[in-house]
Amino acid sequence: MTAPRRVRRVRWAVGSAAALALLCAGAATVAAARDDGAGHPAHHAAGAPGTPAADSADAGFARDMAVHHQQAVEMSFVVRDRTRDEEVRRLAYDIANTQANQRGMLLGWLDLWELPKTTAGQEPMGWMAGGGHEGHAGHAGHAGHAGHAGHAMNGADGAGSAGSGHRAHDEPLMPGMATRAELARLRAASGRTAEVLYLRLMTDHHKGGVDMARGCARLCAVKAEKRLARGMVAAQQSELDAMADMLKARGAKPRP
Structure with missing residues (x-):
């Protein structure tokens, strides 16, 4: 990817525009999620035919992702x-735009299914139990965080931005997630140092996300959610290749 000599700076929309995008993304998937949930009684909540149960892979993936x-x-x-x-700014914009949109879909499904977005007493990634985590050595350190504290939807702690929807930890909450210390380093960096650190952190993040999406592709019952998971695998793998090239151009490599 070679940027043209004269590139217009993309205006990053937050606030009402971002909220509208999330709402539209969730609304666009309501019918598909309702229809695709049928025919999988093992995943249904009692009294709500066609709806995944709160402890299903479908609900767990939606919450964790x-x-x-x-x-x-x-x-x-x-x-x-x-x-x-x-x-780097263009890549970051693409990732932010795509993943905010997908997040809107996932939260929209949870609303549609009338399931909680937080699950006290359940470990992150518990929905993958028995399905097997695929590799990602050194970044599966989600054990030991009792009660899904990181899933509070009322904003991050002092290390995060307002309304971020998660709390950074000294150890990763889920595969590939950055720690509080790593996020602080990114905020303090600038120029090439920030670029390399972002690319390395996002490479780890994508590897963890790909593992999670593959888990949903195997274990989820809702067809629309399985399709979304497969699309995440393909898109994030493509971005992993691009980030490896960008790191190489900066004389750096992904973290081992």
Whole structure:
């Protein structure tokens, strides 16, 4: 990807425009989620035919990936302000836009299914139990966080931005997620240092996201959600390849 010599700076829309995008994304998937949920009684909540149960893979993936995506959006907004490199800014814009849109779909499904967006007493990634985590050595450190504290939807702690929908931890909440210390380093960096750190953190983040999406593609029952998961795998793998090239161009490599 080579940026043209004269590139218009993309205006990053937040507030009402972002909220509208999320609402539209969720609304666009309501009918598909309702229709596709039928025919899978093992995943249905009692008294709500066609609806996944709260402890199903469908609901677990929607909750966990919504949190996972929100951190990617947050990191992308951070790097926007820490570099003037148009190539990195364009990648960050694409990731923020895509993952905010997908997050809207996931939260919209939970609303449609009348299921909670937070689950006290359940470990993140518990829905993948028995399905197997695929690789990602060194970044599966989600154990030991009791009660899904990171899934509070009322904003992040002092290390995060307002309304981020997750709390950064000293250890990753889910595969690939950045820690509080790593996010602080990204906010303090600038120029090439910020670019390399963002690309490395987002590479880890995408690897964890790909593992989660593959889990849903295997375990989820709702066809629309399985299709979304497969699309995430393809898109994020393409971005992983692009980020490897961008790191190489900066004399750096992904973290081992």
